[in-house]
Amino acid sequence: MSKxxxxxxxxxxxxxxALGFVGTVVEDGLQASQAVQSIxxxxxFGLVLLTSDVADVWSGSAVxxxxxxxxxxxxxxxxxxxxxxxxxxxxxxxxxxxIDLVGKMTEEKSHDTR
Numbered sequence: 001m002s003k004x005x006x007x008x009x010x011x012x013x014x015x016x017x018a019l020g021f022v023g024t025v026v027e028d029g030l031q032a033s034q035a036v037q038s039i040x041x042x043x044x045f046g047l048v049l050l051t052s053d054v055a056d057v058w059s060g061s062a063v064x065x066x067x068x069x070x071x072x073x074x075x076x077x078x079x080x081x082x083x084x085x086x087x088x089x090x091x092x093x094x095x096x097x098x099i100d101l102v103g104k105m106t107e108e109k110s111h112d113t114r
Contacts, residue, residue, distance in 0.1 A: 002046025002070070007035045012051055012077060016036065029057035036072055037063060048072045 006023050013023040024039070026032045032054035039045050040063075042065040048070050050058060055074045058064050064072065094100045 004043055004047040004049070005039050005045045005070075006049040006051070007032050007039070007047075007053040007054065007079075009053060016049065019057050026054050033058040033061055033063075039071075040067060040070055045070045049076050051077045053077045 006013065006021040007026055007107050008016065008023065009027070010025050013025050017023045018089055022045070024035045032050060035049060036048055036058055038047055046069065050072055052074050058072070059074060090100065
């Protein structure tokens, strides 16, 4: 059975480790990208969660576009203002259901005059 890892900041790692993830603490996007690549090379993990506050370098990399295993998911954190996770989740939802539901909900909220 493959293990699951998380690449995140010191503030967040404890919660994921309590859920059984193997945690890697990083301070910035470059360290996060290097950590994900190291985890992928190890071959021990089937899933890597990457928090959005450190995902900027990874998300734009060529490695991220061609990597199949492990699955690397960018997950949102409340302290992130970059929007990387929001864009990723929005794209996944659109691919799954064939429509941009997040954009539609945002549009409907802006037209709501209650």
